[in-house]
Amino acid sequence: xAKNYKYKKATIADIDELVKTRIIVLRAANKLSNDVDMSLxxxxxxxxxKRALETGxxxxxLVYDNGAFVGAGGVSFxxxxxxxxxPTGKKAYIMNMYTAPEYRRQGIAIHTLDLLVKDVRKQGVSxxxxxxTEMGRPLYEKYGFVKIEDEMELIK
Numbered sequence: 006x007a008k009n010y011k012y013k014k015a016t017i018a019d020i021d022e023l024v025k026t027r028i029i030v031l032r033a034a035n036k037l038s039n040d041v042d043m044s045l046x047x048x049x050x051x052x053x054x055k056r057a058l059e060t061g062x063x064x065x066x067l068v069y070d071n072g073a074f075v076g077a078g079g080v081s082f083x084x085x086x087x088x089x090x091x092p093t094g095k096k097a098y099i100m101n102m103y104t105a106p107e108y109r110r111q112g113i114a115i116h117t118l119d120l121l122v123k124d125v126r127k128q129g130v131s132x133x134x135x136x137x138t139e140m141g142r143p144l145y146e147k148y149g150f151v152k153i154e155d156e157m158e159l160i161k
Contacts, residue, residue, distance in 0.1 A: 010075065010113060012120060015065040017058050023065055023101075024050045026077045030103045034138055057081065064124050065101065066117050076104040078117035080125055080133075091132050097125040099135035114144055122148075 015023055027050045028043050037043075057063035061082070068076035079101040087094040099121055104113045125133055137145055 008070065008111065010116075011069045012117065013067045013069065014120075015058065015067055015079075017055065019065075019067060020051060020054050020058070022067055022074065023054050023077070023079075026067070026074075026103055027101055030077075030101050033103070064121065066120050068104075068113055068117060070108065074105070075108040076113045076117060078102045078114070078121055080121045082125075082128070082130065093129065093131075095128070095130045095132075097128075097130045097133045099133060102135075102141065114141075115148065118144070118148055 013019070024047055028047055031037065031043065031046065032039070032041070054063065054065075058065075063079060063081050065077060065079035067074065078099065081098045081100060083096050083098065085091075085094045085096060099118065102114055102117065104111075122133065133150075135145065135150065
């Protein structure tokens, strides 16, 4: 890291910042303009964070430069049936990775990702997944994430 940014593990007191960041990430990832109504997503995100931060089902980091918000990242935990490759059935999903445009390529995202992965590993979770944009793909590949070909998703 070139600069001494502050990485803060989010608490319930940070819920408004987390919700605001979630909307920024969704607008950027989906190429949505500011006039697209996100009020329902905002409301549901607030409820999610309120519950999941309390239960430990979600961990997030907020990144600041002299008090100004410059980045974030989060991980959600969930349970599935055990498998041969994942006997505990515990899984983690990295989400809401964001770095303000003027702060990109300074190591913020990789450091945030590393903090999240370390938290996941402390909980004994071996399977970590994420979705990525083309811009984010090199970061995740550099960290060791690989594209998998054997999953499918029913969208509608």
